[in-house]
Amino acid sequence: MAANEFEKNVQKAMDEFKLHPSGEVWEKIAERIGERKKKRRIIFFIIFSGVALGLGGYGFYHFKENKKLVSETGVSKPGGSNSAGDVQKGEENKTNIPGNVQTKNKTGANGITPEKEFNKTSVYKKGLAVQDKNKLTGKKLLTVDHTFALMEKQPLASVNKKESEKNLSTDLQSQDTKLNGHLNSKEESSNDVGNKENSVTKAETKTDQQKEPDSASAKNKNDQANFLSQDKKIKKVEPSGKILKWGLDISVGSSTLSQDRFSFKNKSSGGNAYLSSPAGPIIGSPSGFTNPPVPNRSSLAFKAGVALKISISKRSSILTGISYNYLADKIKTGTKQNTTLQVANSYNTSVYYTSTSQKEFTDRFHFIEVPLVYDWRITGNKDHFISVNSGISAAYLLCSNALVYDTSAGGIYYHNKNVLHRTHINFSSGLSWHFSKKQFECIIGPQFSFDLVRNINSDLDNRKYFIYSGLDAKIFLNKKKKK
Amino acid sequence: MDYNKLVKDCLKARPDAQRQLYEHFAETMLGVCYRYTKSLKDAEDVLQEGFVKVFFNLKQYRNEGEIGAWIRRIMVNTALNFLKRNRHYSNQMYFLEEHLHPVISDDPIVMLQAKELTDLIRQLPPGYQTIFNLHAIEGYSHVEIGELLGITDGTSRSQYSRARALLISWIENYSVDNKKENYGRK
Numbered sequence: 001m002a003a004n005e006f007e008k009n010v011q012k013a014m015d016e017f018k019l020h021p022s023g024e025v026w027e028k029i030a031e032r033i034g035e036r037k038k039k040r041r042i043i044f045f046i047i048f049s050g051v052a053l054g055l056g057g058y059g060f061y062h063f064k065e066n067k068k069l070v071s072e073t074g075v076s077k078p079g080g081s082n083s084a085g086d087v088q089k090g091e092e093n094k095t096n097i098p099g100n101v102q103t104k105n106k107t108g109a110n111g112i113t114p115e116k117e118f119n120k121t122s123v124y125k126k127g128l129a130v131q132d133k134n135k136l137t138g139k140k141l142l143t144v145d146h147t148f149a150l151m152e153k154q155p156l157a158s159v160n161k162k163e164s165e166k167n168l169s170t171d172l173q174s175q176d177t178k179l180n181g182h183l184n185s186k187e188e189s190s191n192d193v194g195n196k197e198n199s200v201t202k203a204e205t206k207t208d209q210q211k212e213p214d215s216a217s218a219k220n221k222n223d224q225a226n227f228l229s230q231d232k233k234i235k236k237v238e239p240s241g242k243i244l245k246w247g248l249d250i251s252v253g254s255s256t257l258s259q260d261r262f263s264f265k266n267k268s269s270g271g272n273a274y275l276s277s278p279a280g281p282i283i284g285s286p287s288g289f290t291n292p293p294v295p296n297r298s299s300l301a302f303k304a305g306v307a308l309k310i311s312i313s314k315r316s317s318i319l320t321g322i323s324y325n326y327l328a329d330k331i332k333t334g335t336k337q338n339t340t341l342q343v344a345n346s347y348n349t350s351v352y353y354t355s356t357s358q359k360e361f362t363d364r365f366h367f368i369e370v371p372l373v374y375d376w377r378i379t380g381n382k383d384h385f386i387s388v389n390s391g392i393s394a395a396y397l398l399c400s401n402a403l404v405y406d407t408s409a410g411g412i413y414y415h416n417k418n419v420l421h422r423t424h425i426n427f428s429s430g431l432s433w434h435f436s437k438k439q440f441e442c443i444i445g446p447q448f449s450f451d452l453v454r455n456i457n458s459d460l461d462n463r464k465y466f467i468y469s470g471l472d473a474k475i476f477l478n479k480k481k482k483k
Numbered sequence: 484m485d486y487n488k489l490v491k492d493c494l495k496a497r498p499d500a501q502r503q504l505y506e507h508f509a510e511t512m513l514g515v516c517y518r519y520t521k522s523l524k525d526a527e528d529v530l531q532e533g534f535v536k537v538f539f540n541l542k543q544y545r546n547e548g549e550i551g552a553w554i555r556r557i558m559v560n561t562a563l564n565f566l567k568r569n570r571h572y573s574n575q576m577y578f579l580e581e582h583l584h585p586v587i588s589d590d591p592i593v594m595l596q597a598k599e600l601t602d603l604i605r606q607l608p609p610g611y612q613t614i615f616n617l618h619a620i621e622g623y624s625h626v627e628i629g630e631l632l633g634i635t636d637g638t639s640r641s642q643y644s645r646a647r648a649l650l651i652s653w654i655e656n657y658s659v660d661n662k663k664e665n666y667g668r669k
Contacts, residue, residue, distance in 0.1 A: 006651065007619045010600065014620045017597035018510040019517055025527050026505055029534045033501065036539065418498065 023340070023348060034417065041422060042368075042396065245309040245476040247440075251447060253470015255301035255327040257363075257455060257463035291355035291411030296463055299328035299362055303369070307474045309441075315377040319443075319474070325367035325395060327466055332357035333403065333413050343406040344460065347416055353403060355411035363402040365455075365466075369395040373428060375443075383436050390429040393449070397422045405461040425452045430472060440477050447472035486550045493541055505534055508551060512558045514597075518604055518616050519562035525569075533561040559621055563631060566613060603653050611646035618643050 305323025312318060334354030342348050353361070373391030400420055403413035432445035451466035484507065492500030509530065516529040536557050544553050604612060613632065617623040618639070625636040625643070632639070 006647070010619050011622075013597050013600045014514070014518070017514040017518075017601055019513040019523070019526070021509050021513045021527055021530055025509070025531050025534075026502065028531050029505065029538070030498070030501075032531075032535050033496075033538055037496065 027348070030418075038422070042398075243311050245311075245441065245478075247307045247309065247474055247476035249303065249305050249307035249321055249323055249472070249474045251303040251470045251472040253301055253447070253468060254298040255466060255468040256298035256329045257296055258465050258467050259462045260465065293405040293411070293413075293460075293462060294332050294355060294357050296363075297330045299330045301325070301327045301468055301470065303468075303470075303472075305369070307476070309474075309476055314382075317375045319373040319375055319389065319391070320371060323369050323371070325365075325369050325468075327365045327367065327468060328362050329463065330360055330362050331403065331413070332359065333361045334358050337412075341409055341412070341414075343408045343412070343414060343416075344458065347418070349414040349416065352409070352412040352414040354409075355405065355413060361403060361413070363400065365400045365402065366398045367395040367424070368398055369393050369426075371426075371428065375432065377434070385434050387432050387434060387443075388430075389432060390427075393426045393428060395424040395426060397424065402456070404456055404458055405463075406458075407460055419457045421453055421455055421457055423453065424455070424466070426450065426466070426468075427452055432472070436478070438478065440475055443472075443474040443476075445472060446470070487546060490541060490544060490546070490550060493538065501538060504537075508554050509534075511551070512554060514601075515555060515558045516562055518601055518620070519559075519566065519613060521605060521609075525565070529558065529562045529565050532565070533558040536561060555621075559617070560631075563613070566609065599657070600654075603650060603657065606653070607646055607649065611642055611649065614639055614642045615646040615650065619647070 303323050303325045305321055307319060307321035307323075310318040310320070334356035335358065337352050337354065338350065339352075340348055340350045341352055343352075353359075371391060371393035373389050373393075375387050375389040377385050377387045379385040379387075397420060400417065401415065402420060404416050404419055406412055406414060426449045428447060428449035430445055430447035432443045434441065434443050436442070447468075447470055449466075449468045454464045455466055456463055489500055489504055489507075493504055512533065513526055513530050516526040516533065517523065520526045520529060533554075537554055540557075544550065604615060607615060614628055617628045617631070618625065623631070625639040628634075628639040629636040
């Protein structure tokens with residue numbers, strides 16, 4: 001046989017050679033493709049959730065911190081109502097500085113040289129404004145040092161304290177002298193009146209003169225003490241006003257699959273749709289009659305996970321975290337058949353159940369969920385109060401043993417993961433009772449959640465949207481205060 | 484069939500397109516895998532592994548050549564990896580024993596002439612079988628085979644010539660036996 005001829009003949013023969021693979025091969029291939037998709041989705045879901053949680057937490061933490069600073073010091077960022085462009089007129093000792101920024105001009109009083117002050121005022125131009133507060137209104141002053149404290153991330157309370165001590169010592173000195181002068185003149189006038197009325201002796205006048213400055217200085221000292229105590233309050237508020245709290249979240253209840261969104265309607269409606277089979281010839285139903293899907297019932301469900309409470313204000317907070325959700329519903333199926341059958345969308349199933357109510361089957365769904373819930377306190381007491389909450393959550397279906405209805409072979413139930421939606425968005429709402437003890441804070445109350453994404457992507461199966469109702473409990477541990 | 488559209492749909496991870504691509508090439512590719520293995524089960528394992536690779540790496544296919552040839556190359560490489568990985572094959576890869584190697588009779592429904600030839604190829608020792616498949620059927624050069632299997636091109640050449648001679652003698656014997664059988668029947 002010629003050298004090339006042999007190879008050519010072999011190649012020709014082999015080109016025609018074909019073998020039909022068994023059905024299992026494609027099933028395994030499809031399964032492996034699905035696994036990869038699932039893994040990729042889980043990774044994306046975890047990354048997305050982590051980033052969202054991180055950004056959300058960071059944002060709320062800073063939002064809260066800035067809000068606190070604004071409320072306590074009157075500092076606002078550029079673009080706010082007290083922006084650098086705004087000019088606030090004080091009553092005294094103020095100088096207009098280029099850039100429409102006003103600052104309190106206390107040259108020498110704070111030990112700030114004009115050069116230093118000019119440099120510092122340039123910081124204001126960058127976006128910080130001073131809101132001058134009148135001592136008479138009891139509000140605190142924001143001076144250049146506050147700004148520098150913010151810029152250099154120094155503890156504000158310590159700067160406040162230092163500055164207030166400085167201010168007060170100089171203010172007290174000047175006020176004492178002023179008051180002495182003022183009181184002396186007052187004394188003189190009152191002495192005049194007293195002389196006129198013959199009710200006050202010179203000795204009494206002297207003691208009054210001594211007492212009045214004393215009371216004035218005492219008042220000033222009280223002011224100083226109040227001022228310092230306000231600073232102490234600032235110190236106290238910051239550690240105790242914890243913004244983020246971690247805890248456990250457990251919820252037990254029941255779940256079912258409904259026909260419509262926000263509806264408890266889960267009864268199947270047998271009708272014309274079940275008289276014909278679009279998926280092919282009906283095997284085992286001689287008259288062409290197809291059993292409609294059996295009504296489903298609710299089943300035990302639970303959620304467990306880690307919760308994070310982000311306090312936004314005195315009354316409101318955001319609850320988030322990550323949890324494992326077990327949701328289920330029950331149906332009654334017929335006998336199990338181990339025969340390969342082609343159903344809708346050319347899907348081959350080797351195991352199916354007839355659609356006759358004989359045995360109870362529980363469709364189990366395992367989800368991982370990231371909720372984002374807004375909680376608002378409606379009653380007054382801080383320690384024991386009731387709140388309403390609502391929010392959304394993103395959930396990912398990890399696995400399920402769910403049976404799906406199909407009109408083939410006179411109505412059957414079969415396993416098909418391809419028609420189950422993996423990613424879900426839920427709307428949740430509830431009422432909670434909050435109570436806090438020294439060591440923990442507890443939130444307990446009823447919770448409802450409705451699925452916004454269809455669960456079973458099949459026109460033949462009416463069970464579409466998940467509904468969950470249950471009792472939800474969250475426990476947040478309080479850290480022990482350092483002595 | 485519009486392969487470009489099919490590939491695009493597969494890249495969009497559409498299950499129906501993936502199924503269509505598989506069904507179009509599965510039979511031919513199983514024939515390829517079958518030639519490299521000793522049982523249909525092994526061939527199906529290679530086919531499964533190969534198609535998983537096809538779907539995972541489809542974005543690397545740049546419409547430069549025929550999709551069938553690209554899939555075929557993946558199948559051949561998968562089969563070679565399977566042979567290296569599988570002890571049953573790798574131990575006998577270059578065992579030069581010139582007698583029939585038993586194969587599992589799967590009795591698939593195939594075209595008789597091609598099946599007979601395939602069965603004879605499959606009865607070659609694994610080393611001969613692989614090199615014969617790569618050179619005579621897939622058209623790889625001995626240098627390429629050497630690179631693929633980690634042997635010298637000289638070894639590939641010598642093993643191929645032995646495999647070829649062995650196969651020709653078996654084909655001749657098979658034809659004689661068949662003729663005798665046919666005469667006996669007549």
